[in-house]
Amino acid sequence: MIDIQNVVKRFKSNKQEITAVDHVSLSIKKGEIFGVIGYSGAGKSTLIRMINLLETPTEGKVILDGTDLSALSTKALRQKRQKIGMIFQHFNLLWSRTVKENIMFPLEIAGVPKAKREQRAQELIRLVELDGKEDQYPSQLSGGQKQRVGIARALANDPHVLLCDEATSALDPKTTDSILDLLKEINRRLGLTIVLITHEMHVIRKICDRVAVMEGGRVVEVGDVTDIFQRPQQEITKRFVQQVTKSDEILSAAADWQVDQGWVVECRFMGEVAGKPVISQLIRQFDIEVNILQGKISRLKDSSYGTLVIQVTGEEAEIKRAIGHLKSLGVGVEVLAS
CATH class of the missing domain: 3.30.70.260 (ACT domain)
Incomplete structure (x- = not known):
């Protein structure tokens, strides 16, 4: 489904070159929930942004469904991105638009007729359990409700992949669990491949099938979540497991x-x-x-x-x-x- 092949991302800052992602290779299977965990500065946000080429790799390839994204034209890449949904830590909603209008926005950009936009928005409002909130504005919603709008918007174009960039970090523990339950249900019902990054092992524990641990721009450990919990190999992995086991x-x-x-x-x-x-x-x-x-x-x-x-x-x-x-x-x- 997603093959990340030896990707490197370097940035120039104050005449210095910083390597944010350092020769990372991962293979993510169709329909799985794959987690990437690391502390701040580990390179995980840069890595997930390279999956849809919001960040272009300095070296290496990102292959989605057999297609090398970096080899696509601008138009072809824009079309491919419509099948890659993304949700963010701080929601990134349009504050001057209602819940329904936020969800319809990607469909509007894609040129979908209004009647179909309306129908799709109502389907997604039911899916994320926001019935009755469609005419409210983001300022009238709780943090969890805002993230549900973000999830619905990300699903508007019926994507094959959903990228979650610290999607629960701004939420309280109870709301976090409700959002994770929703993502798990979406994965089950739609067969959607979900890739999420986090610094919280609770998130990995609750919904992920497999996890990659990042440190200093590199993946230092990867495996099934059950194996990682039972037999963590690296010191940083052990520290993350300790977040849950105490x-x-x-x-x-x-x-x-x-x-x-x-x-x-x-x-x-x-x-x-x-x-x-x-x-x-x-x-x-x-x-x-x-x-x-x-x-x-x-x-x-x-x-x-x-x-x-x-x-x-x-x-x-x-x-x-x-x-x-x-x-x-x-x-x-x-x-x-x-």
């Missing part, structure tokens, strides 16, 4: 635990094993005692992810056998103190 809080609390009386172990559960009575089985099977110190279960897009911190006491050899058993069940295990 391992940093666990470690900071370790000083309060009586580690001299046993081992403190963090267990990470993914999928089916998250719902099984693993700890009770462990106590029955091995000559150890287990004290639960802290735990949390989170939902990924299509599965569960849980963390549990336990204090295990007993003979060292028996503790090691118990840990080995947990690993054999597919539980991620990290010894925090022993």
